[in-house]
Amino acid sequence: MNLLQVDQLHKRFGGLHAVSDVSFAVRQGQIKAVIGPNGAGKTTLFNLISGALPVTSGRVIFKGKAIQGKKPYQIASRGIARTYQNIKMFSGMTALENVMVGRHTRSRAGFMASMFNLPGTPAEERAIRAQAMDLLQLLDIADVADIPATSLAFGQQRAVELARALAMEPELLLLDEPAAGLNIYETAEVGRLISKIRDLGITVLLVEHDMSLVMDISDEIVVLSFGQKIAEDLPAAIQQNPDVIKIYLGEE
Amino acid sequence: MKRLLSIAPLLVAIIAIQLLCAATGTLYYLTQMTMSAYYALLIIGLCVLMGYAGQISLGHGGFFAIGGYISAALTTHNLEPLQENVLVAALNSLGLLHAGVDLYGGTFLVVTPWVACIVAILAAVLISYLIGVPVLKLKGHYLAMATLGFGIIIYRVVLASEYFGEADGISGVPGFTLVPGLTVSGDFSGRIQNYYIAWGLLIIGLILLLNLIDSRVGRALRAIHGSSEAADAMGVNTARFKIQTFVLSAVFAAIAGVFLTHYNGGIGPSEASVMKSVRYVALVAVGGMAHLWGALTMGVLLNFLSLRGVFGSYDDAVFGLILILIMLFAPNGILSLRWRPGLAKQVDEKGDG
Structure with missing residues (x-):
């Protein structure tokens, strides 16, 4: 069953198409990752799902109901929690x-x-x-x-930020670069933690730069580049995907 | 129970001050202590709005005036000529009006203080809600200016309206009998009683607000202050919490206005002036913004000195100066200033950490 479905989602900032007609689904109990180079629109995508930014067009469907256009607090109370790339503690x-x-x-x-x-x-x-x-x-x-x-x-x-998100007993947890700024030991620990969170029955959608972490724990991966989805597959297949290799390593 | 324990020192101090004044024949100090307590009630309410919810208001003098003026007007304007009016007759038959005879033998019919008090509070709720919904969407300077504008409007309204006594204000406001034997009034015979009524009210207000900030709601307010975006993502309806806090602080201001007006026997337009609102903000800042005890202590102390005339004609200037000095040297309030050990020691401590 699809817990979250993103349907033709589009976000334009002036002339910039930050997220361009992106569609994918997250199944219940899955760990799904969104990867892509800097500026690919990953964080924007999170902000659209969590309601922090209004969508230009397209739909976000959570538990069978459209949630785009709802306020962040309403989306949160429906069961979506998130963390931030730049940690936002309550000072x-x-x-x-x-x-x-x-x-x-x-x-x-x-x-x-x-x-x-x-x-x-x-x-x-x-x-x-x-x-x-x-x-x-x-x-x-x-x-x-x-x-x-x-x-x-x-x-x-x-x-603390993770504990705070878990305290909401969310059904879907959005993790925005949970390993950013951590060393390799801490990153491995975060990986174990995310698996543990999934075992609690929480579906996870994460944005992450650390490839080893993503390949390790994800069930499926969506690849964004310049706001567009260029691939969606199992980790092993993503590693072999020529388009993905091209955007990460450049063309010969 | 724990709460009572935490305010025990305050209770002791209140009783000690009264006994000291009685023993030294300086009971006249209690008059200013009583007035200061009412002002402090407004200030602790504003403290929750500013320090915890992080919203500034330069219009709280307006809410104080709404409370004071409405109760003054209702309890002094003679309704006798309107006796035939359906509404007046209905109120009268419900026992909400009070008939009496004035000093010159004329009869009068006015609204009872309890009813006037409730009407004043409801008016503050309604007006603060109507103002709060659009205004609290603003932030920082813009919110300050919008609330300032509100304060100015209230000031001009009471100054211009005949019903509110124009420049003279309203005098001859009767005492407010809370329960038989307990009356808020400026009678010398009731000076000690009124001192305890004012402080009792302030302590009740303090306990309610301490409870509030220690609760789920208080945490949500502090979270909004800490990171509005993250609070929103935690499911906190930030707009609603800001408005509720605004209304709550307006109610505290209005109650302070009602009681002080009955105590003073009247109210004048200076209570609605913008300088009053600035003063309240300054007192919250001196107390340390997010510090109810600081707001209470400073609110009482500085108001007391001001009412005793210590600052002379420079009264308003002193509060302006206080605001500047606090912002420059003690943005966390005067109580946050500690005797600093040598700088070297601080560096040492940091190094160890």
Whole structure:
């Protein structure tokens, strides 16, 4: 079953066609990767799916319903979580608090309930804290729970961002270059982590530059170049694809 | 329970100040302490809007005035000539109006303070919502200017409208009996009682806001402040949270206006002036933006000094200067300034880390 379907998606910035009639599908339980040279439109594609940018034309279908044109918070509450290439921590909040924000769509206390501490609110708050702590443990960063997130090491911030996204209990997780800025050991760790996330039943769509990581963990790969899809196949086939080799290595 | 423990020192200080004033025969200080507490109520509400939701408002003097003026107008304007009016008659039969006899033996019919208070709060909710929806789409300077514009409109409206007493404002506002035996008024006999009413209200406001910032909503607000884009991607409806916070802070301002007006027995257009709004922003900044306790402490302290006339005719200039100095030297508030050990030691600590 297709969890996500991108249909003739198009994004134009003035005269630039950043994403040009791209179509592909992500099956439930899959790890799918989007690769391509810099400027191929990968991050734009993510921003279109998550609602951060309005689409020019085309459709994004999630769980059988069109979601293009919806606001990011609406798309998030339907079950799509994302991380950013340039980590976006909530400054002024600890690692744990960052992850607790991730429980937002799964909890409900509003202004009145919070101010007057209405029945159910303290229990919900305890549950949010416990769930966030569990996720920090899952990612091996429980020891930095109370440290301001922006003062953590880069790799730890990536882990917090991931925990925060997982806290949403998403059905689809969009990872924008999860290994950017990490060394090879950390990258391998991220790879294991992504497989672990899939085992939790979460479908993953990732953009990544690190080829070894992509080839290792992906079930299928979409290749973009100048906004257009030039290939979609299994990792082994992508490695042999002459068009893909051409855009990565250049022509002879 | 934990919350009560955290405010225990404040409770002790409030009682100690009252006892000290009583013991030294300086009960007149309580008058300014009472007024300062009401201003501080507005300031902690504004603190949540500015420090936690990250939205500036240069129009909160306007919401204070909405609260004060509406309750003043409703509780002083004689409805007796309109007795035949269907609406007035209906209100009267519901017991929402109060009939009495003034000093000169004339009879009058006015809205009771409780009803006036509720109407004032509802007006603040409605107006802040209508203003907030379009205005909170703006950011930074633009939001500051738009709220400033709102403040100026309110100022000119109360100054120009006969109903609100034009340049004279409204006087002769009656006391506000909260429950039998507990009346907000400027009577000397009720000075101690009013001191505790004002501080009681401020503490209730403080507890509510402390609860709020420690909750799911508070986290969402801080997340918006931290990264609006990421908060949105976490499912936080940023527009709605900003508006709700704006309305909440407007309600705090309006309640402060209602109570202070009954306490002072009147209100004048200076309460709606832009300088007041600037002062409130300055006080939140001095307190440390995202720091309710700082806002409360500084709000009370500086208002108290101002009301005691310590700053003389330079009153507004002092608050302007405070704003400049804070922005330059202590953007995280005056309480964030710590005695700094030698620079060498700091470098050492960094090196170890």
